[in-house]
Each structure stands twice: as C-alpha cells, then as structure tokens.
Amino acid sequence: MTVPPGEPPYPRPDQPPAVPPAVPPAVPPAQVPAGQYAAGQPVGQVPVSAVPVPAAAPPPRPRIAIDAGRYWAGVAATAVVAALIGVVGVVVFERIFDITLVNKDPFGTGSSMGAYVVGAVATTVVAALLLQVLVLSTPEPSSFFGWIMGLGILVVALLPLTWTDDRTSALCSGLVNLLIGIAVWSLLTGVLARTSQRTIPIV
Numbered sequence: 001m002t003v004p005p006g007e008p009p010y011p012r013p014d015q016p017p018a019v020p021p022a023v024p025p026a027v028p029p030a031q032v033p034a035g036q037y038a039a040g041q042p043v044g045q046v047p048v049s050a051v052p053v054p055a056a057a058p059p060p061r062p063r064i065a066i067d068a069g070r071y072w073a074g075v076a077a078t079a080v081v082a083a084l085i086g087v088v089g090v091v092v093f094e095r096i097f098d099i100t101l102v103n104k105d106p107f108g109t110g111s112s113m114g115a116y117v118v119g120a121v122a123t124t125v126v127a128a129l130l131l132q133v134l135v136l137s138t139p140e141p142s143s144f145f146g147w148i149m150g151l152g153i154l155v156v157a158l159l160p161l162t163w164t165d166d167r168t169s170a171l172c173s174g175l176v177n178l179l180i181g182i183a184v185w186s187l188l189t190g191v192l193a194r195t196s197q198r199t200i201p202i203v
Contacts, residue, residue: 064135067195072128074191079124081187082180086116089176102160102173120180127184131192142189153181 090113093099105115107122127149134141160173 063199064141064196065199066132066135066192071132071191071195074195075124075128075188078128078184078187078191079121082120082124082184083117085180085183086120086176087113089172089179090116093172093176099172100166100169101176102164102166102169104163116176116180120184123180124184124188127188131188135192135196142192145189146185149181149185153178153185156181 090101093101094112101112101116103112103115103119107115107118109115109118130148131141131145134144138144157174157178160170160177161167163173164170
C-alpha cells in the first residue's frame with residue numbers, strides 16, 4: 001500500500017505494535033549492600049549503612065600517684081612509734097615483771113631493747129618499700145599489703161613459741177611482736193591514704 005505524502009504511516013495489520021523496553025525499578029539506598037553503590041547513584045555519595053563506625057576506645061585506668069617526700073616522712077614517724085613499742089615491751093616485761101623476752105639479735109646489738117628497736121625500724125622500712133612497690137605494680141595495693149602484713153604478723157607472733165619451752169616468755173615476746181606489726185600495718189596504711197591520690201593518665 002502506498003501512503004500518500006504528508007500522512008503519518010499506519011502499522012500494517014500483520015505487524016505487532018512496538019513495546020517499549022522495561023525500565024528496572026530503582027533500588028532504595030537502604031537496600032544497597034555495604035560497600036556497593038546503587039545503580040545511577042552519583043559518585044562520592046556513600047549510603048549510610050556502608051559507612052563503618054569506629055569502635056569506642058576503652059577509658060584509661062586510674063593510677064595511684066604518691067607524694068614521695070611526705071610518704072617517707074610518715075615512714076620515719078612510723079619507725080619511731082614501732083621502736084618505742086619495743087622499748088615499752090622490754091621495760092614492762094623484763095624490768096617490771098622480770099620476764100625474759102625471747103628474740104633473735106641478727107644485728108648484734110647485745111640487748112633485748114636494742115634488738116627490738118633495730119628490728120622495729122628494719123621492719124618498718126621493709127614494709128614501706130613493699131607497699132610502694134605494690135602501689136606501682138598491682139591494681140589493689142592495699143588489699144595485697146593487708147594480706148601480706150597479716151600473715152607476716154601472725155608468723156612473727158608465733159615464732160617465739162619455737163625458740164623456747166618457757167610458754168610465758170614466748171607468749172610475752174609474741175605479744176610485743178604482734179603490737180609492733182599491727183602498729184606498722186595500720187600507720188603505713190594511713191600514711192598511704194594521706195600521701196596518694198588516683199590520677200587518670202592523659203592519652
């Protein structure tokens with residue numbers, strides 16, 4: 001069939017009409033897997049679900065800082081108190097009640113009073129060093145110091161019973177050792193509480 005000029009062409013009866021191509025539906029940004037881009041999304045725009053969230057850093061642990069000058073001044077005062085307890089023990093038991101105290105004299109002082117004075121000072125210094133090391137190296141220094149001192153005091157209070165068969169002398173000696181140990185323990189714990197503070201390190 002010839003189409004006259006100027007008229008639009010009509011489809012032939014035996015020719016099927018043209019079907020437009022199907023357009024795929026747009027994928028919402030929320031359904032795009034992490035690390036991929038949706039079709040037709042401009043470059044440079046990343047879906048919210050694809051942005052990694054950094055993990056929160058753990059807060060820094062507080063540390064204990066010691067004022068060394070005041071701490072060791074307290075240690076010196078504690079040593080004086082411990083030595084005086086030994087002197088009082090010797091005066092009360094040996095001079096008043098005439099009970100011979102049993103003790104070891106590793107420093108060679110030659111007398112019970114000298115042995116107790118030197119031993120009390122040495123015990124205070126060793127305990128103070130131990131407490132300072134525990135503060136610098138352990139999370140709960142007071143708890144560890146309490147257990148160590150408690151068990152150590154129990155040992156030195158019972159040791160005189162193994163040095164002599166005279167129970168009265170051994171018990172009196174153990175009582176003096178017990179009082180010296182308790183004084184050192186309690187006074188050093190108080191000194192630490194007054195000369196230390198918890199600080200948070202700056203990262």
